[in-house]
Amino acid sequence: MTDSAETTAVAPVAPVRKLFLLDAFALIYRAHFAFSKNPRVNSKGLNTGAILGFTNTLVEVLQKEKPTHIGVAFDAAKKTFRHEQFADYKAQRQAMPEDIGLAIPYIKQIIKAFHIPILMVEGYEADDVIGTLAGRAEQQGFGEVYMMTPDKDYCQLVTECVKIYRPAFMGNAAEILDVAHVLQRFEIERVEQVIDILGLQGDASDNIPGIPGIGEKTAKKLIQEYGSVEGLIANVDKLKGKQQQNVREFAEQGLMSKELATIHLNVPIEFEADKLILDQPDIEELRRLFDELEFRQLAARVLGDGAGSAAGVTNGGTPTPRGARRPSVAAAGQGSLFGASSDAAVAIGAEEGRTGQVGAPAGPRRTLEDVAHQYHLMDTPELRAELLEFLLLQTEVSFDTETTGLDTMTSRLVGLSFCWLPGEAYYVPVPQDSEAAAQALVDEFRPFFDAEGIVKVGQNIKYDLTILKHYGVEIRGPLFDTMLAHYLLEPDMRHGMDVLAETYLHYTPVPITALIGAKGKNQKTMADLPPAEVADYACEDADVTLQLKHVFEPLLKEVGLLDLLNEVENPLVPVLAAIEYEGVKIDSVAMGEYSAELQGYITELEGQIYQEAGEEFNIGSPKQLGEILFDKMDLGGKKIKKTKTGQYATGEEILSQLAADAPIAGLILEYRQLSKLRSTYVEALPQLVCELDGRVHTSFNQAVTATGRLSSTNPNLQNIPIRTEKGREIRKAFVPRDAGHLLLAADYSQVELRIMADFAGDKTMIEAFRLGQDIHTSTASKVFKVPLSEVDGEMRRKAKTVNFGIIYGISAFGLAQRIGIGRKEAVDIIETYFEEFPSVKQYMDESINRARELEYAETLLGRRRYLRDINSRNATLRGYTERNAINAPIQGTAADIIKKAMINIHEWLVQEKLGTRMILQVHDELVFDAVREEVAYITPKIKELMATALLLPHGVPLEVEVGTGENWLQAH
DNA sequence: TCGCTCACG
DNA sequence: ACGTACGTGAGCGAA
Numbered sequence: 001m002t003d004s005a006e007t008t009a010v011a012p013v014a015p016v017r018k019l020f021l022l023d024a025f026a027l028i029y030r031a032h033f034a035f036s037k038n039p040r041v042n043s044k045g046l047n048t049g050a051i052l053g054f055t056n057t058l059v060e061v062l063q064k065e066k067p068t069h070i071g072v073a074f075d076a077a078k079k080t081f082r083h084e085q086f087a088d089y090k091a092q093r094q095a096m097p098e099d100i101g102l103a104i105p106y107i108k109q110i111i112k113a114f115h116i117p118i119l120m121v122e123g124y125e126a127d128d129v130i131g132t133l134a135g136r137a138e139q140q141g142f143g144e145v146y147m148m149t150p151d152k153d154y155c156q157l158v159t160e161c162v163k164i165y166r167p168a169f170m171g172n173a174a175e176i177l178d179v180a181h182v183l184q185r186f187e188i189e190r191v192e193q194v195i196d197i198l199g200l201q202g203d204a205s206d207n208i209p210g211i212p213g214i215g216e217k218t219a220k221k222l223i224q225e226y227g228s229v230e231g232l233i234a235n236v237d238k239l240k241g242k243q244q245q246n247v248r249e250f251a252e253q254g255l256m257s258k259e260l261a262t263i264h265l266n267v268p269i270e271f272e273a274d275k276l277i278l279d280q281p282d283i284e285e286l287r288r289l290f291d292e293l294e295f296r297q298l299a300a301r302v303l304g305d306g307a308g309s310a311a312g313v314t315n316g317g318t319p320t321p322r323g324a325r326r327p328s329v330a331a332a333g334q335g336s337l338f339g340a341s342s343d344a345a346v347a348i349g350a351e352e353g354r355t356g357q358v359g360a361p362a363g364p365r366r367t368l369e370d371v372a373h374q375y376h377l378m379d380t381p382e383l384r385a386e387l388l389e390f391l392l393l394q395t396e397v398s399f400d401t402e403t404t405g406l407d408t409m410t411s412r413l414v415g416l417s418f419c420w421l422p423g424e425a426y427y428v429p430v431p432q433d434s435e436a437a438a439q440a441l442v443d444e445f446r447p448f449f450d451a452e453g454i455v456k457v458g459q460n461i462k463y464d465l466t467i468l469k470h471y472g473v474e475i476r477g478p479l480f481d482t483m484l485a486h487y488l489l490e491p492d493m494r495h496g497m498d499v500l501a502e503t504y505l506h507y508t509p510v511p512i513t514a515l516i517g518a519k520g521k522n523q524k525t526m527a528d529l530p531p532a533e534v535a536d537y538a539c540e541d542a543d544v545t546l547q548l549k550h551v552f553e554p555l556l557k558e559v560g561l562l563d564l565l566n567e568v569e570n571p572l573v574p575v576l577a578a579i580e581y582e583g584v585k586i587d588s589v590a591m592g593e594y595s596a597e598l599q600g601y602i603t604e605l606e607g608q609i610y611q612e613a614g615e616e617f618n619i620g621s622p623k624q625l626g627e628i629l630f631d632k633m634d635l636g637g638k639k640i641k642k643t644k645t646g647q648y649a650t651g652e653e654i655l656s657q658l659a660a661d662a663p664i665a666g667l668i669l670e671y672r673q674l675s676k677l678r679s680t681y682v683e684a685l686p687q688l689v690c691e692l693d694g695r696v697h698t699s700f701n702q703a704v705t706a707t708g709r710l711s712s713t714n715p716n717l718q719n720i721p722i723r724t725e726k727g728r729e730i731r732k733a734f735v736p737r738d739a740g741h742l743l744l745a746a747d748y749s750q751v752e753l754r755i756m757a758d759f760a761g762d763k764t765m766i767e768a769f770r771l772g773q774d775i776h777t778s779t780a781s782k783v784f785k786v787p788l789s790e791v792d793g794e795m796r797r798k799a800k801t802v803n804f805g806i807i808y809g810i811s812a813f814g815l816a817q818r819i820g821i822g823r824k825e826a827v828d829i830i831e832t833y834f835e836e837f838p839s840v841k842q843y844m845d846e847s848i849n850r851a852r853e854l855e856y857a858e859t860l861l862g863r864r865r866y867l868r869d870i871n872s873r874n875a876t877l878r879g880y881t882e883r884n885a886i887n888a889p890i891q892g893t894a895a896d897i898i899k900k901a902m903i904n905i906h907e908w909l910v911q912e913k914l915g916t917r918m919i920l921q922v923h924d925e926l927v928f929d930a931v932r933e934e935v936a937y938i939t940p941k942i943k944e945l946m947a948t949a950l951l952l953p954h955g956v957p958l959e960v961e962v963g964t965g966e967n968w969l970q971a972h
Numbered sequence: 973t974c975g976c977t978c979a980c981g
Numbered sequence: 982a983c984g985t986a987c988g989t990g991a992g993c994g995a996a
Contacts (some may be wrong), residue, residue: 201982202983213982215982215983216983620992620994621993621994622975622976622977622993623994623995624994643976645976647975650976650977651976651977652977652978672978673978673979675993676977676978676979676992679991679992679993680991680992684992705989706988707987709981709988710989711988711989711990713991714990715990715991716979716989716990716991718980718981718990719978719980719989719990719991720980722980723979727979752981752987804987805986806986807986807987808986809986811985811986813984813985813986814985814986815986817985817986818986874983875982875983875984876983876984876985879985880984880985883986883987884987886986886987887986887987887988888988890987891981891988894981922981923989924981
């Protein structure tokens with residue numbers, strides 16, 4: 001080797017050493033709760049959310065950050081020195097959830113399989129261990145040390161070289177916090193002051209007391225002023241009033257809190273860099289673990305092979321042969337069309353489900369390949385005839401439609417599948433060569449769809465109903481929608497068939513992408529595939545749906561929700577299908593004109609704003625706007641707010657405050673309002689007009705809200721403007737279908753308040769409703785203690801806000817903000833309110849107590865909303881859940897009522913063969929496209945059906961206001 | 973894809 | 982002491 005310049009140039013440079021120290025428990029807890037909405041349970045019933053989340057994070061950091069050194073720290077199981085210092089330390093902390101306890105051993109095994117050292121020191125917590133090691137690493141010349149944790153306490157440890165690495169989470173990108181971040185976040189000058197802040201404000205979750213009366217803001221202010229807790233105590237004389245008293249009295253506690261918040265850097269542990277060097281993982285062990293845990297995707301990603309049996313795709317999809325095996329039709333009744341022995345047709349899932357919370361009984365997770373099934377392609381007239389004959393013998397059949405897309409207005413039917421015995425299903429392809437042939441095929445099955453005595457089971461059956469409507473089929477007989485069944489069981493989860501099959505049947509259906517590919521290039525439709533390939537998929541859907549019904553029905557019965565499903569949700573399905581199918585006529589010409597008008601105003605405002613700002617910028621960008629207002633123009637003074645992502649907040653509330661002395665703020669608000677109207681409504685709606693009939697067809701989703709309300713998408717027709725003059729104008733473009741029709745709008749007046757008054761059994765309020773008084777005026781008279789005749793507009797407005805606030809689970813702070821009064825005054829108003837309406841107060845308390853007991857709230861019809869956080873130790877979360885406990889029964893009962901009314905009205909319109917059609921629901925309002933001549937006849941009947949849809953227990957009457965007009969605005 | 977903002981009940 | 986009214990969906994900008 002010569003000593004030439006060349007060789008020295010290529011001599012290996014010592015790689016930059018990059019150390020990652022992971023805080024295991026903090027990451028595990030976070031991962032666990034991230035999956036709490038849709039728990040991941042493997043086939044052995046193990047909740048794997050925490051394991052998967054943690055491992056994902058670990059893998060991601062290994063792949064993306066390529067550390068040279070790494071270690072994972074765990075808290076020691078035993079008491080730490082902090083417990084000795086302070087007996088209550090972390091006393092509030094709940095026991096570790098069982099699922100996490102079970103996950104820990106797996107996580108440790110995985111870490112070991114990665115050959116990563118586990119760091120644990122008795123008597124110390126992970127943060128002490130990490131802090132100590134990070135410091136020593138820095139001393140030994142590590143230039144990059146990352147403490148991987150979501151925990152803000154670590155901010156005190158950040159230095160030039162030691163930083164916090166907050167892993168990517170719930171879609172947020174990973175984030176590195178350095179010294180500048182910490183100083184900015186805590187508004188301090190030196191990193192060490194983090195502990196002064198934390199010590200002063202305390203930490204409820206760790207039971208660090210802090211000093212009473214000092215929260216985040218005050219802590220920042222005081223530390224800015226006095227530098228440290230000690231400095232504050234030394235200068236206690238300079239404080240005023242209560243604060244001075246508190247600091248004096250709790251000085252000791254403040255110092256102790258600071259001590260508790262301090263991460264200790266003298267943990268007896270050696271820093272041996274060599275032992276933390278990142279090593280090759282034990283592939284075999286990882287494969288074994290991932291296999292056991294059923295982490296197929298992760299295995300594929302980490303181990304780079306298609307490890308494990310990825311979700312199975314059927315080979316070719318040729319259905320079980322048929323002709324030869326088919327005995328002449330002998331069996332009758334519920335028998336199999338092909339006389340398959342019941343052994344062969346093993347049910348896919350069929351385990352007893354568990355109640356309430358999603359559960360996963362033991363058993364391997366299966367796919368089409370693993371399960372005995374008989375799926376048949378019925379593609380001749382003879383086979384179809386025979387199928388129909390059998391269908392008509394059943395009392396319950398699940399069916400599914402295969403179509404060319406998801407949009408009901410434009411998709412064509414490709415096939416039908418049917419199932420009445422688990423494991424055995426039939427697929428009927430629909431001819432694609434002509435409309436007439438398709439129609440003829442559908443007509444063949446009309447006797448089935450018409451049969452009153454057959455329960456039709458489906459997953460999101462509204463879709464199938466709508467598709468079939470385009471072929472002139474109106475399905476009769478009871479419906480059972482498995483999506484809605486699950487919605488009632490677990491309203492705040494997702495209800496897609498694949499997830500349901502996984503969870504309740506331990507079965508992984510063939511993914512649709514296996515047939516038609518992923519979206520994007522080369523996306524096929526069902527119509528592009530030979531029927532034999534579609535058959536397995538289609539049959540499986542019907543099969544799984546039937547089996548889900550068999551699981552859900554007993555579960556619903558057990559918790560008393562079966563009636564709600566059968567009396568409300570299922571019967572509502574065809575009503576919604578009809579509403580969506582009808583659509584709403586939009587006057588696109590009027591929209592176009594209005595768009596131009598708005599654009600005129602917008603352009604003008606833009607000019608004025610640029611002039612005020614002294615430059616042009618993108619007003620629609622909150623980022624740019626914030627910089628202009630708060631940096632360049634220096635507005636806002638002391639009360640500049642930041643959003644949680646660190647940007648300037650520029651919301652309505654902020655700008656309104658600013659508007660008093662900065663004209664630009666008012667202009668921006670107006671600009672925002674008009675842009676919103678133009679882009680979201682005036683421009684967007686005409687584009688969604690269906691070419692075939694000139695109307696807009698929204699989708700009402702029946703399974704998204706946590707309370708039982710409907711929601712509307714594509715477009716959302718439940719948020720068409722009305723509150724402002726320029727917004728209201730848009731309603732003029734919602735018009736009747738033709739000159740022979742009018743729009744008729746029927747509104748419940750103050751349903752939610754009536755429901756609350758009734759549930760509370762409040763004599764005063766009930767009386768006011770009985771007498772038909774204006775409820776807000778009546779409330780104002782009570783709360784402000786003046787005679788009814790002396791209630792002025794301002795008092796009524798405040799009382800109205802209070803009434804709404806009550807329904808939402810009022811807080812003095814919130815009320816004060818909304819009506820722009822002091823907190824003290826708000827407290828007084830609320831107190832007076834509860835004195836005047838004592839049973840309301842009692843009812844609120846009972847609602848919360850009941851929810852604490854049951855862990856759910858329920859509506860008049862027994863609809864549940866689970867409130868599993870109501871006993872949480874996290875005060876914020878608990879408060880939120882308590883407000884839900886108050887609001888959910890009220891909002892949900894209102895939803896129950898209008899749903900009932902919709903069913904009854906729809907049935908009545910059909911029965912009377914009227915031409916009037918229901919076309920919209922907006923939570924407490926129904927809109928009809930009414931035949932002019934029918935208006936006089938239907939108006940009182942609609943009122944009556946709405947008012948009597950459900951009777952409230954204490955007999956508070958429901959009132960309905962009806963209006964008609966040439967457009968939606970006039971109808972009000 | 974997410975956060976922000978804002979439309980509705 | 983904490984943080985602060987319930988429930989939705991859509992368009993936009995920034996990554």
